[in-house]
Amino acid sequence: xxxxxxxxxxxxxxxxxxxxxxxxxxxxxxxxxxxxxxxxxxxxxxxxxxxxxxxxxxxxxxxxxxxxxxxxxxxxxxxxxxxxxxxxxxxxxx
Numbered sequence: 001x002x003x004x005x006x007x008x009x010x011x012x013x014x015x016x017x018x019x020x021x022x023x024x025x026x027x028x029x030x031x032x033x034x035x036x037x038x039x040x041x042x043x044x045x046x047x048x049x050x051x052x053x054x055x056x057x058x059x060x061x062x063x064x065x066x067x068x069x070x071x072x073x074x075x076x077x078x079x080x081x082x083x084x085x086x087x088x089x090x091x092x093x094x
Contacts, residue, residue, distance in 0.1 A: 031087040038080040045073045 047053055048069055059065060 031084060031091065034080055034084045034087055038077060038084060041073055041077045041080060045070065045077065048073065 048066060054066055
């Protein structure tokens, strides 16, 4: 009989741990996905600075294309960085 009392006493904390683990997994996967997207954007930004990436005829026809790509990429990176910060804050506070 004593083991059933222990089981009941441990049941609620174990359920809380299981629920916290599920939430953590969800937040962790969200943060990992956002971090991966941010790293990809930064790699694209780095690659776009190399002259070999832009075909000469492309830059001749659209001379402002590399600059516009860089500006759009920086804005997207800032947005992803904000999302990552928000996801990490959620993980810290819960």
